[in-house]
Amino acid sequence: MASELLYGGDYNPEQYPPEVWAEDVRLMKAARVNTVTVGVFSWSSLEPSEGVFTFDWLDDVLKLLHANGIGVILATPTASPPPWFSLAHPEALPVTADGLRLLHGSRDTYNPAAEAYRHAARRIATEMGRRYGTHPALRMWHVHNEYGTVSFGPVVDAEFRLWLERKYGSLLALNDVWNTAFWSQRYGQWTEIFAPQATQYLGNPAQLLDFKRFAAELLLAAFTDQADILRSLSSGIPVTTNFMLPSWLHYDQWAFAAAEDLVSIDDYPSEPGVEGHAQAAFSGDLARSLAGNRPWLLMEQATNLIYRRDAMLVRSTQDMIRSSLQYIARGSLGALFFQWRAPRTGAEVFHSSMVPHSGEDTDQFRGTARLGELLAELSELAPDPGEAGPVAENRVAIVWYPEAWWAAETRGLPRADLNYAALVHQVHRALWLAGTGVDFVHPDHDLSGYDVVLLPLAIPLSSAQAGAFEDYVNAGGRLVAWYFSGTTDENFSVVPAGYGGRLARVLGIRVQMVHPVDGDLTLSDGSTATRWSEHLDLRGAETVAGYSGGVLDGKPAVTRHEFGDGVAHYISTQLDDDALRTHVVGILADAGITGQAGDGLEILHLRVGEARFTIVLNHTDTAGSVTVHGNDLVSGRSHAGPTEVAAGAYLVVRS
Numbered sequence: 001m002a003s004e005l006l007y008g009g010d011y012n013p014e015q016y017p018p019e020v021w022a023e024d025v026r027l028m029k030a031a032r033v034n035t036v037t038v039g040v041f042s043w044s045s046l047e048p049s050e051g052v053f054t055f056d057w058l059d060d061v062l063k064l065l066h067a068n069g070i071g072v073i074l075a076t077p078t079a080s081p082p083p084w085f086s087l088a089h090p091e092a093l094p095v096t097a098d099g100l101r102l103l104h105g106s107r108d109t110y111n112p113a114a115e116a117y118r119h120a121a122r123r124i125a126t127e128m129g130r131r132y133g134t135h136p137a138l139r140m141w142h143v144h145n146e147y148g149t150v151s152f153g154p155v156v157d158a159e160f161r162l163w164l165e166r167k168y169g170s171l172l173a174l175n176d177v178w179n180t181a182f183w184s185q186r187y188g189q190w191t192e193i194f195a196p197q198a199t200q201y202l203g204n205p206a207q208l209l210d211f212k213r214f215a216a217e218l219l220l221a222a223f224t225d226q227a228d229i230l231r232s233l234s235s236g237i238p239v240t241t242n243f244m245l246p247s248w249l250h251y252d253q254w255a256f257a258a259a260e261d262l263v264s265i266d267d268y269p270s271e272p273g274v275e276g277h278a279q280a281a282f283s284g285d286l287a288r289s290l291a292g293n294r295p296w297l298l299m300e301q302a303t304n305l306i307y308r309r310d311a312m313l314v315r316s317t318q319d320m321i322r323s324s325l326q327y328i329a330r331g332s333l334g335a336l337f338f339q340w341r342a343p344r345t346g347a348e349v350f351h352s353s354m355v356p357h358s359g360e361d362t363d364q365f366r367g368t369a370r371l372g373e374l375l376a377e378l379s380e381l382a383p384d385p386g387e388a389g390p391v392a393e394n395r396v397a398i399v400w401y402p403e404a405w406w407a408a409e410t411r412g413l414p415r416a417d418l419n420y421a422a423l424v425h426q427v428h429r430a431l432w433l434a435g436t437g438v439d440f441v442h443p444d445h446d447l448s449g450y451d452v453v454l455l456p457l458a459i460p461l462s463s464a465q466a467g468a469f470e471d472y473v474n475a476g477g478r479l480v481a482w483y484f485s486g487t488t489d490e491n492f493s494v495v496p497a498g499y500g501g502r503l504a505r506v507l508g509i510r511v512q513m514v515h516p517v518d519g520d521l522t523l524s525d526g527s528t529a530t531r532w533s534e535h536l537d538l539r540g541a542e543t544v545a546g547y548s549g550g551v552l553d554g555k556p557a558v559t560r561h562e563f564g565d566g567v568a569h570y571i572s573t574q575l576d577d578d579a580l581r582t583h584v585v586g587i588l589a590d591a592g593i594t595g596q597a598g599d600g601l602e603i604l605h606l607r608v609g610e611a612r613f614t615i616v617l618n619h620t621d622t623a624g625s626v627t628v629h630g631n632d633l634v635s636g637r638s639h640a641g642p643t644e645v646a647a648g649a650y651l652v653v654r655s
């Protein structure tokens with residue numbers, strides 16, 4: 001067993017004089033902080049002019065932290081190149097889709113395709129690797145921060161063309177796949193092709209999809225550039241980069257996860273109460289799945305004020321504690337925050353922190369200390385660093401597929417507001433409220449370990465992927481596919497003989513036509529739906545619920561098809577939350593899967609080595625009852641059967 005859960009956050013001593021560092025360490029010890037992330041965004045403090053390095057302050061900080069038993073996650077600062085860099089290398093500034101070149105003044109002001117940027121990033125990573133690769137305080141390398149910058153412009157165009165040449169080999173092949181005969185787009189030379197910047201009217205969706213793939217690979221290459229250097233300069237120190245979840249998919253998180261030694265995420269739920277905890281559950285399940293069901297790390301969350309739309313969301317210490325337990329119960333190595341101490345000024349000056357502007361004598365800091373104390377009490381939940389997992393055993397999986405997200409972002413679709421992420425969230429939320437544990441999978445993964453696989457809005461599918469879904473059902477699996485899935489091949493060419501063609505055989509249907517709708521729909525079983533409907537022909541499937549009223553009156557809306565040893569279900573409309581839950585819960589029940597608790601009373605099962613824990617979190621404002629057996633690590637009580645869990649309370653039971 002590892003001795004402790006990681007607790008702490010982003011620490012920016014470069015913003016404060018050394019007197020404050022000593023105070024920081026005192027407070028960190030008071031709050032039982034054992035890990036801080038240093039270096040994120042500190043490039044201009046580490047390399048104030050080209051090739052001139054000022055590591056002395058960082059040497060002192062690491063020494064101070066180490067002397068006080070605080071471990072360091074050392075970040076390369078490459079998410080924010082310094083002003084001198086931007087001035088010297090204007091071609092390395094990002095260009096928006098409208099062709100506007102952004103200037104320095106915020107962060108993430110770089111173009112990942114520019115060699116000057118990549119070179120400068122490798123150089124600072126090399127310097128840091130050489131200087132700190134064997135430092136005793138070093139626990140982990142944290143490359144960059146939240147990769148996600150997409151740029152356009154000449155530098156990107158040149159790289160995109162090379163990528164296309166590698167993919168297609170010839171312009172003949174590219175013209176064919178992109179169907180450039182449409183609107184006279186036939187390309188006669190590679191230099192005629194540009195990244196899909198702003199266009200007069202709709203652009204080519206096949207081009208956009210390829211650009212998204214290219215941009216994702218570019219970011220991954222920028223990461224592996226640095227990861228390779230850091231690994232070569234330190235021995236056995238894990239390398240990670242923090243994903244911004246769940247709202248960013250400018251890259252392929254699965255591919256990144258495969259290139260990391262440890263998955264880490266940042267998560268900022270945007271809703272109060274139970275809904276916010278549903279969001280945290282989504283992110284934690286996704287992180288665990290990206291990590292291959294092995295330990296991962298919550299790199300950032302916010303204490304009491306969370307940035308969102310117009311007004312920050314306020315959350316209580318209890319919510320912060322239960323959220324932290326939600327991540328840990330899903331395999332996180334601990335709970336880290338953005339940020340340790342609030343900045344004096346600067347961007348995000350009013351972002352919450354573990355030490356607020358108003359200081360130590362605050363409920364805020366007492367909350368920080370309370371969580372530190374709790375995590376110290378729960379050190380049994382910390383896996384051995386060599387522990388391979390798995391940490392959970394779920395029978396249900398949701399397909400999470402970046403290319404499906406990107407395809408739903410193309411323009412010219414039957415509805416402009418098709419929202420991949422929203423549907424995936426809706427499906428996850430329904431399962432979470434029903435108390436059913438769930439993993440996420442990529443469509444290329446082996447699905448055979450799951451009894452039920454849910455496939456929301458996967459417009460593009462390759463024939464191999466469609467074949468794998470068929471094989472899965474044929475062998476006894478239960479597939480639930482949502483509207484418009486399987487409509488195109490992987491290059492956004494519509495599969496002939498009806499929409500949904502890729503899945504037509506396994507689903508036992510043909511989609512004649514899609515019918516976007518304004519307003520509400522009612523189905524024959526009383527379900528309510530909205531926005532989308534489809535004209536289906538049955539080709540072996542049976543109707544579970546039909547459309548009621550409107551042009552599709554009496555036609556199938558939800559279908560079920562026995563195929564081989566399994567069953568394939570199709571939901572051709574945007575069911576409302578309750579209806580979606582009812583349908584999905586029914587399908588799970590047919591597979592013998594019933595949830596535990598639910599509706600905000602959450603039960604999680606965590607494996608740590610040979611030990612098993614049941615973590616019960618009551619996110620609601622009423623008391624609930626659960627059946628648990630074992631000793632509660634928090635209260636010291638032992639439970640052997642039905643147990644009341646007060647509103648807002650939590651149990652961590654070793655079974």
Ligand code: GLA
Nearest residue numbers: 145146266268300307338351
């Ligand atoms: C992200 C970043 C942090 C900070 C927070 C604000 O997660 O990594 O630097 O900007 O968002 O919530």
